[in-house]
Amino acid sequence: MLTVENLTVRFPTRFGDTTAIENININVQAGEIHGLVGESGAGKSTVGAAVIGLLQTPGYIAEGSIMLGDTDLRALGVNQAHALRGKRISMIFQDPQTSLNPLMTVEDQLVETILAHEKMSADEARTRAIDLLEEIGIKNAAERIKSWPHQFSGGMRQRVVIALALCTNPELIIADEPTTALDVAVQSQVLDLIRSLADKRKIGFILITHDIGVIAQIADRVTVMRNGHVVESGETAQVLGRPKHAYTRALMSAVPPMDHKIDRFSVPTTEGIEGTSVSTGDLAEQWLLEEKGLSEGEQKELSIGLSIEALDVRFSGTRKSLWRKPEDFIALDKISFNVKPGSIMGLVGESGSGKSTVAKTITGLITPNSGTMMLGNEVLPAGKSRSRKHPSRRIIQMVFQDPYSSLNSRHKIGSILTEPLWFYGLEKDPAKRQELAASMLALVGMAPDAIDKYPHQFSGGQRQRIAVARALLARPRFLICDEPTSALDVSIQAEILNLLKDLQSKFGLTILFISHNLSVVRQMADDMVVLRNGVIEEAGKTEDLFERPQAEYTKKLLSLTPVMPKDWA
Amino acid sequence: MKEFIKRSEGLWLFTRSPAVMIAAVIAILIFIGAAFAPWIASVNPYDLGSFSLMDGLLPPIWQEGGISQFMLGTDDQGRDMISSILYGARLSLLIGLSAMAIATVLGVGLGLAAGFYGGRFDAIIMRIADIQLALPAILTALLIDGIARGILPPEVQQDLRVVVLTLAIALSLWVNFARTARASTFVEMNKEYVQAAIIMGQGPIRIMFIHILPNILGPLLVIMTVDLASAILLEATLSFLGIGLAADSPSLGTLIRIGMQFMLSGEWWILWIPTLFLVALVVSINTLGDFMRDVFNPGLR
Numbered sequence: 001m002l003t004v005e006n007l008t009v010r011f012p013t014r015f016g017d018t019t020a021i022e023n024i025n026i027n028v029q030a031g032e033i034h035g036l037v038g039e040s041g042a043g044k045s046t047v048g049a050a051v052i053g054l055l056q057t058p059g060y061i062a063e064g065s066i067m068l069g070d071t072d073l074r075a076l077g078v079n080q081a082h083a084l085r086g087k088r089i090s091m092i093f094q095d096p097q098t099s100l101n102p103l104m105t106v107e108d109q110l111v112e113t114i115l116a117h118e119k120m121s122a123d124e125a126r127t128r129a130i131d132l133l134e135e136i137g138i139k140n141a142a143e144r145i146k147s148w149p150h151q152f153s154g155g156m157r158q159r160v161v162i163a164l165a166l167c168t169n170p171e172l173i174i175a176d177e178p179t180t181a182l183d184v185a186v187q188s189q190v191l192d193l194i195r196s197l198a199d200k201r202k203i204g205f206i207l208i209t210h211d212i213g214v215i216a217q218i219a220d221r222v223t224v225m226r227n228g229h230v231v232e233s234g235e236t237a238q239v240l241g242r243p244k245h246a247y248t249r250a251l252m253s254a255v256p257p258m259d260h261k262i263d264r265f266s267v268p269t270t271e272g273i274e275g276t277s278v279s280t281g282d283l284a285e286q287w288l289l290e291e292k293g294l295s296e297g298e299q300k301e302l303s304i305g306l307s308i309e310a311l312d313v314r315f316s317g318t319r320k321s322l323w324r325k326p327e328d329f330i331a332l333d334k335i336s337f338n339v340k341p342g343s344i345m346g347l348v349g350e351s352g353s354g355k356s357t358v359a360k361t362i363t364g365l366i367t368p369n370s371g372t373m374m375l376g377n378e379v380l381p382a383g384k385s386r387s388r389k390h391p392s393r394r395i396i397q398m399v400f401q402d403p404y405s406s407l408n409s410r411h412k413i414g415s416i417l418t419e420p421l422w423f424y425g426l427e428k429d430p431a432k433r434q435e436l437a438a439s440m441l442a443l444v445g446m447a448p449d450a451i452d453k454y455p456h457q458f459s460g461g462q463r464q465r466i467a468v469a470r471a472l473l474a475r476p477r478f479l480i481c482d483e484p485t486s487a488l489d490v491s492i493q494a495e496i497l498n499l500l501k502d503l504q505s506k507f508g509l510t511i512l513f514i515s516h517n518l519s520v521v522r523q524m525a526d527d528m529v530v531l532r533n534g535v536i537e538e539a540g541k542t543e544d545l546f547e548r549p550q551a552e553y554t555k556k557l558l559s560l561t562p563v564m565p566k567d568w569a
Numbered sequence: 570m571k572e573f574i575k576r577s578e579g580l581w582l583f584t585r586s587p588a589v590m591i592a593a594v595i596a597i598l599i600f601i602g603a604a605f606a607p608w609i610a611s612v613n614p615y616d617l618g619s620f621s622l623m624d625g626l627l628p629p630i631w632q633e634g635g636i637s638q639f640m641l642g643t644d645d646q647g648r649d650m651i652s653s654i655l656y657g658a659r660l661s662l663l664i665g666l667s668a669m670a671i672a673t674v675l676g677v678g679l680g681l682a683a684g685f686y687g688g689r690f691d692a693i694i695m696r697i698a699d700i701q702l703a704l705p706a707i708l709t710a711l712l713i714d715g716i717a718r719g720i721l722p723p724e725v726q727q728d729l730r731v732v733v734l735t736l737a738i739a740l741s742l743w744v745n746f747a748r749t750a751r752a753s754t755f756v757e758m759n760k761e762y763v764q765a766a767i768i769m770g771q772g773p774i775r776i777m778f779i780h781i782l783p784n785i786l787g788p789l790l791v792i793m794t795v796d797l798a799s800a801i802l803l804e805a806t807l808s809f810l811g812i813g814l815a816a817d818s819p820s821l822g823t824l825i826r827i828g829m830q831f832m833l834s835g836e837w838w839i840l841w842i843p844t845l846f847l848v849a850l851v852v853s854i855n856t857l858g859d860f861m862r863d864v865f866n867p868g869l870r
Contacts, residue, residue, distance in 0.1 A: 363768045365767065387770075390770070393770040396768075405761045
């Protein structure tokens with residue numbers, strides 16, 4: 001149905017034209033879900049945009065043909081292309097929060113789209129819209145259709161977006177990361193819906209995603225992309241089960257398995273870390289160990305634990321009446337847990353479960369309503385009552401989720417890294433500080449000359465290494481990692497997780513590892529806590545929880561996470 | 570050279586937009602002319618002895634009766650128009666730049682603090698800003714001018730006119746800076762690098778000025794250029810209305826006011842030449858401001 005041949009897209013820049021994708025060949029049949037998988041920058045979205053004719057300016061198609069049935073999409077004029085978009089090709093975007101107009105009811109948006117493409121009365125269009133909503137699984141559609149987008153939950157909203165894409169009976173739908181912004185439970189529902197639409201209505205889908213699990217679950221065929229080129233293409237079972245190309249194999253092995261624990265992640269060494277000799281990290285390693293002149297083994301005895309007792313966090317809710325006091329929103333409901341010294345504790349939950357609130361309360365950004373926190377044998381003052389000079393501010397360090405915003409983009413790496421050294425008074429001599437920072441960069445696997453560069457000169461994975469280096473330069477004993485790899489590609493994720501594991505075992509760090517990704521937590525954590533709506537559903541040894549989950553919620557989470565069939569990879 | 574230009578997005582865009590390049594040339598020429606007025610201008614228009622009434626009302630050189638000594642003609646006092654304009658631009662730019670500088674320091678400081686502390690402090694600052702916005706700039710200027718006349722002894726009033734005018738303009742411009750700084754600070758406060766600094770226990774002054782300020786400079790620089798143009802215009806308006814500078818030390822606005830008297834009597838150059846000069850200055854500064862906004866906010870392009 002859709003045939004893309006030798007597609008090449010270029011973007012003119014001030015350095016001349018750069019080629020975003022080159023020689024792409026894709027074939028999508030009616031009723032087929034064609035997965036397009038690759039890491040960020042692979043050109044997946046550019047393929048989708050070129051097909052639907054929405055390339056970002058000033059990008060242009062330099063070569064190749066795109067045929068939809070008998071129509072040559074490249075030969076269409078602006079108006080014809082506009083009429084065809086939505087009519088024969090639709091698109092589902094990543095974020096249902098922003099792809100619906102918040103100022104129009106769902107009904108208006110559906111009816112508007114239908115009327116734009118078909119000659120029918122508004123009443124007929126409304127009937128059709130209601131039928132559509134019923135079909136994609138919204139109950140009570142005749143009433144719900146009058147709601148505003150904000151009255152739907154995230155998953156429901158993505159269903160409405162799918163209904164919008166469907167309402168003109170398109171032949172082809174391009175879904176660009178349709179489930180990336182959704183929790184696992186909702187994700188599996190949306191994926192089921194896409195599968196059934198392909199089967200029943202014979203719609204062809206191009207499913208763009210970075211998540212190989214999603215592809216394994218529903219795609220018929222898959223194309224693996226890298227740096228704008230097709231690496232491998234074919235039946236899903238064949239490409240993922242018996243990958244021919246080294247990159248596909250590397251990509252598959254970087255995905256952390258959920259059904260068993262492995263010692264280290266295998267890292268696709270296609271690019272490798274820029275040439276660093278391991279020895280240059282010695283200075284930083286010595287420095288980290290020399291506190292009180294202890295050897296590696298003794299150092300571990302200094303490990304510090306953290307226990308939390310009946311921690312309760314409430315935020316004032318939205319005011320519904322001018323006269324009544326708004327009800328509190330309970331973010332954490334009297335939770336207690338204990339992180340053993342020198343261990344990694346995994347904290348798991350869906351969005352809104354209160355994971356990040358735990359991190360913010362421990363670091364003092366949020367003042368809890370009640371409850372106590374103990375760091376080692378000492379009480380950790382909560383929130384605003386923790387003074388700026390409190391020793392815990394050095395002992396507890398944090399690695400944030402988004403490496404693009406956690407480093408100040410106007411400061412050089414050198415000044416970012418030396419800040420903890422002088423701020424905590426760890427090293428008086430400025431020259432020594434620079435030396436230590438450079439050595440620490442080597443320890444986390446970066447070239448020491450990075451010290452004179454700015455954060456924007458590095459990739460996400462490199463920045464996350466820098467963030468880890470910054471945390472270590474405070475000589476912490478307790479590290480909080482809040483989704484440290486969720487913004488990164490799987491191969492980079494594997495590198496960062498390996499790094500954290502190594503550092504943890506070498507320096508006896510205690511780590512609180514927050515993640516929504518169950519397979520990552522299984523690989524990283526000794527113990528884990530499952531959090532849901534501010535309540536602990538289950539806690540215990542990680543292996544026990546995965547092998548013998550007790551709580552219904554844990555079982556559900558485990559069964560809904562997309563996994564690769566056992567015989568693959 | 571080509572490689573050097575390509576290295577910077579801003580320079581690269583600059584070389585590709587003729588309007589911006591023309592604006593930059595005009596602005597730079599005017600700034601140089603104003604800064605070096607005493608060395609460039611043929612006469613000092615503030616020195617009554619340096620010109621003569623006999624040369625009064627001479628037309629520009631291309632019109633009949635014009636002489637090469639006064640290329641753009643003279644006013645009724647016999648002052649060379651070029652010299653008057655250069656000295657006038659000097660005053661206008663001096664007042665505009667210093668008003669902008671005061672407004673920037675005041676507005677950015679308050680806006681940063683409001684965004685950083687939030688809550689009641691933010692509410693108070695922003696309500697004051699709202700009140701300030703509700704008062705027309707001219708009213709603020711009149712008020713300050715009135716107060717200055719009331720409390721300053723008459724003999725210093727004349728000397729302090731420039732200061733009073735600058736303060737009045739600065740007071741009506743700081744709100745722009747405060748609002749922009751506050752909004753940008755709110756955005757930055759949610760970023761993880763600021764949270765990291767707070768967790769470390771760094772002090773508010775360090776977080777505000779070392780961490781946040783460099784990250785919100787982009788939009789502030791844009792406002793600075795746009796507000797420089799407004800400040801110059803505001804000074805011209807005030808002087809035109811007679812609240813600003815007196816006729817013996819004319820700024821661009823005063824020159825235009827003086828020229829008004831000759832609008833219908835045939836001596837058009839006395840009004841139109843300073844007016845066109847002012848328009849050229851303001852338009853080129855605004856064009857540069859728009860250009861800077863495009864560079865700092867690629868999304869708007």
